[in-house]
Amino acid sequence: MESEDVINQEDDVYKTLLESTNAIPWKINWETKAFEYIGPQIEQLLGWSQDSWVSAQDWIDRIHMDERDQTAQYCINLCEKGTDHEADYRALTADGRYVWVRDVVHVIRKNDVTTELVGFMFDISERKALEEELQRANKKLEALSYLDGLTGVPNRRLYDQTLASEWARALRSGSSLSLIVIDIDHFKDYNDQCGHIQGDECLRQVAEALQSVAVRSTDFFARYGGEEFVLLLPDTAREAARDIAERCRRCILELALPHPASSTGPLLTISAGVASLEPQPGDDSTELFSTADRMLYQAKRNGRNRFACSWPIKTTDGETNQAAG
Numbered sequence: 471m472e473s474e475d476v477i478n479q480e481d482d483v484y485k486t487l488l489e490s491t492n493a494i495p496w497k498i499n500w501e502t503k504a505f506e507y508i509g510p511q512i513e514q515l516l517g518w519s520q521d522s523w524v525s526a527q528d529w530i531d532r533i534h535m536d537e538r539d540q541t542a543q544y545c546i547n548l549c550e551k552g553t554d555h556e557a558d559y560r561a562l563t564a565d566g567r568y569v570w571v572r573d574v575v576h577v578i579r580k581n582d583v584t585t586e587l588v589g590f591m592f593d594i595s596e597r598k599a600l601e602e603e604l605q606r607a608n609k610k611l612e613a614l615s616y617l618d619g620l621t622g623v624p625n626r627r628l629y630d631q632t633l634a635s636e637w638a639r640a641l642r643s644g645s646s647l648s649l650i651v652i653d654i655d656h657f658k659d660y661n662d663q664c665g666h667i668q669g670d671e672c673l674r675q676v677a678e679a680l681q682s683v684a685v686r687s688t689d690f691f692a693r694y695g696g697e698e699f700v701l702l703l704p705d706t707a708r709e710a711a712r713d714i715a716e717r718c719r720r721c722i723l724e725l726a727l728p729h730p731a732s733s734t735g736p737l738l739t740i741s742a743g744v745a746s747l748e749p750q751p752g753d754d755s756t757e758l759f760s761t762a763d764r765m766l767y768q769a770k771r772n773g774r775n776r777f778a779c780s781w782p783i784k785t786t787d788g789e790t791n792q793a794a795g
């Protein structure tokens with residue numbers, strides 16, 4: 471066999487191999503920017519015929535608009551420098567859809583000047599779909615990690631973050647920040663008497679009721695832990711915070727959940743502590759909670775089904791910081 475025939479036969483073998491893979495081979499003359507070759511598989515992937523790939527501009531025009539300039543500029547820069555590279559982008563199909571592809575580019579140079587590019591285009595749409603699904607699942611997981619599993623209301627983690635941002639905002643604007651810490655009375659006895667499952671149901675109902683008390687979009691309600699809840703009230707002064715604490719107390723009474731083991735009364739009740747301050751530079755944000763928590767325990771000590779505020783309240787009998795039903 472003549473040596474030329476052997477070479478031609480070998481070329482045929484390589485061509486058949488190249489055109490039977492899932493990777494689509496292509497070649498561009500960098501001086502003229504013309505496509506010298508693109509595998510016939512391109513038609514199956516994108517719907518554009520082989521001979522519609524005339525110049526590099528056809529490639530650029532078929533990149534999704536959102537990543538077109540960035541992808542083209544990235545590839546052109548690396549081609550000029552002679553650096554092999556990869557690029558992922560969405561390629562336009564002949565029927566107007568987009569397919570995620572990866573181009574793997576090898577740059578050929580002569581005398582330090584780029585002359586040709588050869589590469590492979592891969593369909594990575596399945597991998598991208600999986601990545602996107604994973605991202606969606608991660609976002610969902612992240613959102614769930616801020617919610618309390620039992621009651622569905624925000625949890626302590628989200629409270630800590632919200633407090634930090636509202637504290638910073640109140641510092642900037644010089645406005646008041648109020649906090650109500652709420653605790654169910656004799657909840658241990660409720661569990662002991664009614665059972666843990668009924669206790670869980672009770673927590674759900676209490677959370678739902680308390681969540682509806684504060685109505686401003688910036689008001690923030692969370693389950694702090696156990697049978698303790700918090701209501702953070704940005705831009706809310708003492709009087710308004712006190713009114714909201716009273717609404718909390720009343721809304722739980724109105725739920726009228728029987729508490730057969732309570733020494734406070736026949737129905738389930740809550741106690742609350744209220745703190746309100748205008749944050750100053752150097753103040754510690756945890757002070758707001760510890761003050762409200764101290765007030766909560768004062769309300770408990772003084773008989774429960776009441777709230778106590780961290781400031782004196784004027785009553786007809788004089789001054790107190792207590793309010794009870």
Ligand SMILES: Nc1nc2c(ncn2[C@@H]2O[C@H](COP(=O)(O)OP(=O)(O)OP(=O)(O)O)[C@@H](O)[C@H]2O)c(=O)[nH]1
Pocket residue numbers: 620653654655656657658659661665666667668669670673695696697770774
């Ligand atoms: N069912 C249920 N019970 C919980 C949950 N988290 C905390 N508890 C219970 O809440 C009870 C809280 O009890 P204590 O801290 O002694 O307070 P208390 O009985 O409410 O008494 P006072 O607060 O003084 O009125 C404990 O028995 C906890 O087991 C929960 O998710 N589900």
